[in-house]
Amino acid sequence: MPADQLRRTRIQDLLTSTDLNREVLVKGWVRTRRGNKYVQFIALNDGSGLATLQVVADAEKFPEESLKEVTTGSCVAVRGLLVPSQGKGQAVEVQASSIEVLGTADPEAYPLQKKATSLEHLREIAHLRPRTNTFGAVLRIRHALAFAVHDYFNRHGFYYVHTPIITGSDAEGAGQMFRVTTLPPEHPPRTEDGSVDFSEDFFGKQTNLTVSGQLEGELAAMALGQVYTFGPTFRAENSNTARHLAEFWMIEPEMAFYDLQDNMDLAEDFLQSLVRYALEHCAADLQFLNDTYDKELLERLRSITDNAFQRLTYTEAVEILKSAKKKFEFPVDWGTDLQSEHERYLVEKHFKKPVILTNYPKEIKAFYMKLDEDGRTVRAMDVLFPGIGEIIGGSQREEDLGKLEGRMAEMHVPTDELWWYLDTRRFGTAPHSGFGLGFERLVLFVTGMTNIRDVIPFPRFPKNAEF
Numbered sequence: 001m002p003a004d005q006l007r008r009t010r011i012q013d014l015l016t017s018t019d020l021n022r023e024v025l026v027k028g029w030v031r032t033r034r035g036n037k038y039v040q041f042i043a044l045n046d047g048s049g050l051a052t053l054q055v056v057a058d059a060e061k062f063p064e065e066s067l068k069e070v071t072t073g074s075c076v077a078v079r080g081l082l083v084p085s086q087g088k089g090q091a092v093e094v095q096a097s098s099i100e101v102l103g104t105a106d107p108e109a110y111p112l113q114k115k116a117t118s119l120e121h122l123r124e125i126a127h128l129r130p131r132t133n134t135f136g137a138v139l140r141i142r143h144a145l146a147f148a149v150h151d152y153f154n155r156h157g158f159y160y161v162h163t164p165i166i167t168g169s170d171a172e173g174a175g176q177m178f179r180v181t182t183l184p185p186e187h188p189p190r191t192e193d194g195s196v197d198f199s200e201d202f203f204g205k206q207t208n209l210t211v212s213g214q215l216e217g218e219l220a221a222m223a224l225g226q227v228y229t230f231g232p233t234f235r236a237e238n239s240n241t242a243r244h245l246a247e248f249w250m251i252e253p254e255m256a257f258y259d260l261q262d263n264m265d266l267a268e269d270f271l272q273s274l275v276r277y278a279l280e281h282c283a284a285d286l287q288f289l290n291d292t293y294d295k296e297l298l299e300r301l302r303s304i305t306d307n308a309f310q311r312l313t314y315t316e317a318v319e320i321l322k323s324a325k326k327k328f329e330f331p332v333d334w335g336t337d338l339q340s341e342h343e344r345y346l347v348e349k350h351f352k353k354p355v356i357l358t359n360y361p362k363e364i365k366a367f368y369m370k371l372d373e374d375g376r377t378v379r380a381m382d383v384l385f386p387g388i389g390e391i392i393g394g395s396q397r398e399e400d401l402g403k404l405e406g407r408m409a410e411m412h413v414p415t416d417e418l419w420w421y422l423d424t425r426r427f428g429t430a431p432h433s434g435f436g437l438g439f440e441r442l443v444l445f446v447t448g449m450t451n452i453r454d455v456i457p458f459p460r461f462p463k464n465a466e467f
């Protein structure tokens, strides 16, 4: 085949190829170039995998001068022969016949030189960090997990529904919301009493970015049976923690005819399947993260797939925490919300496996959760993971119109705004359940990274919306 017609091959495909001694074309970014006056070695990466391809450039064909723009960070197209490697560390290499520089990278200015760079510093150059081994691995794993989510639900008869991102209700109260408006901030129209006149706004009312797709998800479940959403959610809470983002992705399945037990069974099987998928499909990237950051990562992931989760009630958990020897920063008493330190004690110290806590006091949970017979607790479930704390929050939903309206009144949730939600309880109501899995918390767990800002390409958090 004439060289001009050669199609580019992904490096990942070349590295696993057994079809050797053929002409290939590769394109990628130079990680390093080293060598001597006889031969130069270029480590090339195109993002298709963690491993780099070794390109060998003989000095006879490529005098040092001709390679001066082939520096770390530059982008090149290489043609050459794919041959068994003479050196250690790789099975194959490319004996270059031509090297074209597609884009130079001034070595004085390029921020990702060979020397190790801290994760904190990389956050400030988030536009370039995907080119590092760490972020390449994280982003490939993130992709695999997103794919596994859709694959799981598709195989189990769930339909993917797209719930709105702009919402007219602040119903769930899951957190502070970001307002969406086209009114001029300096001179908004005013009503007679001087307050901002939102009837003049784009939608004719106040609107916000969604904090959850659940309520609309429930509407779809009451028609399609089993559905899920997987979309961006926004919370303007000022939580400057390693587990909170202002913009994150949430997976929310909602199932007609599921009770709390069914809901727990689904959550457990779903999480185990996702972790198993990553172990099977992201072996090289996970091994790299295991070796580089967290020697127990792979073991921890396998412990998720191999062990049943511990299930207990909130009330039982409070008893355990109260008799624990450990001194907690926040005291525990029946009725208080559990803090991350309590959740992690249960998971990491007491049970040493994932925990599903159920039947929380109604006062600390949302209005739509089904009331238990005792009238004090609701059919809530939180799934707690090692190193993370809460990874899933869910519940069986209150399907009884009267009880639901009662809970809304108690909790000052406006029923008129949610007339459409209440209609599902008016027309053909049914027992149903669902949960929300924070996608970045899942990626955080699977990658073993310790800060949620390092598992999304461009994190949004208080005082940061760069890139």
Ligand code: ATP
Binding pocket: 174, 235, 243, 244, 245, 246, 248, 250, 390, 391, 392, 393, 394, 436, 437, 438, 439, 440, 441
């Ligand atoms: P937390 O108590 O950890 O703040 P939450 O109880 O407010 O979480 P839910 O409203 O139950 O969270 O949301 C469902 C899931 O979404 C959580 O279990 C978690 O995995 C994820 N999640 C919630 N808030 C955030 C956030 N700010 N950033 C990233 N993920 C989040």
Ligand code: MN
Binding pocket: 382, 390, 392, 393, 394
């Ligand atoms: Mn929750």
